[in-house]
Amino acid sequence: MASVLELAKQITDEVVAPLAADIDRSGRFPKEAFAAFGKAGLLGLLVPQEAGGLGGTLEDLVAVTETIAESCGSTAMCYLMHSCATMVIAAKATENQKERYLRPIAEGTKIGTLAFSETGTGAHFYSPEIQAARDGESFVLNGRKSFVTNGDQADFLIVLTNAPDADKGLNMFIVDKDTPGVRFAGEWDGIGLRGNNSISLLMENVRVPKAQLVGAEGDGMDLIFQVVAPSFILGVSGVNVGLARGAYLAALEHAKMRKYADGRSLAEIQAIQFYLSDMFGAVESASLFARNAAKAAVEGREDAVLRVMQSKVLASESAVKVTNLAMQVCGGQGYTQKLPVERYLRDARAGAVMAPTTEVLKEWVGKSVAGVPLF
Numbered sequence: 624m625a626s627v628l629e630l631a632k633q634i635t636d637e638v639v640a641p642l643a644a645d646i647d648r649s650g651r652f653p654k655e656a657f658a659a660f661g662k663a664g665l666l667g668l669l670v671p672q673e674a675g676g677l678g679g680t681l682e683d684l685v686a687v688t689e690t691i692a693e694s695c696g697s698t699a700m701c702y703l704m705h706s707c708a709t710m711v712i713a714a715k716a717t718e719n720q721k722e723r724y725l726r727p728i729a730e731g732t733k734i735g736t737l738a739f740s741e742t743g744t745g746a747h748f749y750s751p752e753i754q755a756a757r758d759g760e761s762f763v764l765n766g767r768k769s770f771v772t773n774g775d776q777a778d779f780l781i782v783l784t785n786a787p788d789a790d791k792g793l794n795m796f797i798v799d800k801d802t803p804g805v806r807f808a809g810e811w812d813g814i815g816l817r818g819n820n821s822i823s824l825l826m827e828n829v830r831v832p833k834a835q836l837v838g839a840e841g842d843g844m845d846l847i848f849q850v851v852a853p854s855f856i857l858g859v860s861g862v863n864v865g866l867a868r869g870a871y872l873a874a875l876e877h878a879k880m881r882k883y884a885d886g887r888s889l890a891e892i893q894a895i896q897f898y899l900s901d902m903f904g905a906v907e908s909a910s911l912f913a914r915n916a917a918k919a920a921v922e923g924r925e926d927a928v929l930r931v932m933q934s935k936v937l938a939s940e941s942a943v944k945v946t947n948l949a950m951q952v953c954g955g956q957g958y959t960q961k962l963p964v965e966r967y968l969r970d971a972r973a974g975a976v977m978a979p980t981t982e983v984l985k986e987w988v989g990k991s992v993a994g995v996p997l998f
């Protein structure tokens with residue numbers, strides 16, 4: 624039987640890669656890739672085996688997102704947000720939630736995402752302004768979530784709010800897309816990740832039964848730090864390592880193929896060789912760091928949190944550096960849509976501004992190594 628990574632690689636080669644340029648230009652959601660992932664069981668990568676999933680780990684998530692992003696950043700980002708939403712449910716699933724969400728995810732018939740960000744709180748998504756109101760055995764949600772990747776293509780959204788009693792902390796709810804009062808607005812017009820369909824979620828008197836709460840009331844902050852942070856941060860690391868490797872390989876191929884009139888190739892020029900060396904080193908270092916951080920998290924090592932946080936910093940910065948170098952290697956041809964490096968460069972710019980952003984992570988890493996409390 625094919626391993627998870629072999630499956631991901633096969634679908635990436637056969638479905639994701641051929642559509643990557645079209646998805647970038649048209650800005651459409653990668654639905655063919657999601658259909659293929661669903662059919663192969665890959666949407667259930669992080670669903671436990673007893674609920675019909677593949678029972679994968681964070682190490683698998685890094686490897687799979689890296690593989691997909693090597694060909695298409697948009698598809699990898701959509702897959703990652705779905706996987707994070709899956710992991711949130713799997714962390715505390717009731718029997719009802721297992722049947723309603725985890726089994727269909729494993730069967731490839733449900734897509735999820737995270738709706739955390741709000742315009743008012745920006746990069747500090749862990750301090751939402753939206754407050755759930757209690758109404759008998761239900762909660763009522765009102766407000767707007769921004770930057771919801773997968774947007775209206777998701778069947779359910781994990782929505783982060785304050786608990787009705789302010790001192791109870793944060794709640795996470797599973798909100799079905801077809802719940803009355805749920806609407807989507809806007810169009811994704813980012814410079815990169817053009818197919819990630821990151822749009823706004825509008826909630827007007829959205830009634831959510833108590834059974835849709837993830838865990839207990841007030842579990843939201845723990846879920847953010849124990850589940851969302853490791854899966855999202857490591858997954859973004861995987862996406863950015865993949866983007867960097869894709870750009871490096873495209874530039875390498877171009878350097879070998881592009882010949883001058885005297886028969887010399889770009890690859891024979893020393894300046895280009897230096898760039899290739901820089902790119903190769905940056906890609907492989909960031910990849911090893913991310914995989915080691917994921918291993919530390921899976922093993923529950925004491926240094927895992929620090930390594931996970933630093934992995935996103937390193938991967939995002941490496942992706943920007945490598946994609947810039949790739950364009951330099953490819954020259955004017957790299958600046959056009961004839962080669963994919965301009966797409967990798969635009970896609971790679973998102974990693975550092977996605978929360979937790981590079982600035983916030985560097986502060987947390989710096990505090991951690993210096994023994995200063997985070998908050």
Ligand SMILES: Cc1cc2nc3c(=O)[nH]c(=O)nc-3n(C[C@H](O)[C@H](O)[C@H](O)COP(=O)(O)OP(=O)(O)OC[C@H]3O[C@@H](n4cnc5c(N)ncnc54)[C@H](O)[C@@H]3O)c2cc1C
Binds near residue numbers: 813
């Ligand atoms: C492609 C993409 C997909 C996304 N998908 C999702 C999604 O699926 N779900 C979701 O919930 N959100 C998503 N987001 C939102 C994202 O995670 C951030 O919440 C959002 O980008 C914040 O943007 P902002 O302009 O409000 O940032 P601001 O909060 O305005 O930050 C602007 C800059 O200031 C810096 N800054 C702010 N505060 C501090 C501080 N205290 N110290 C140091 N520096 C600081 C930041 O690092 C950043 O560089 C996505 C974003 C992008 C770009």
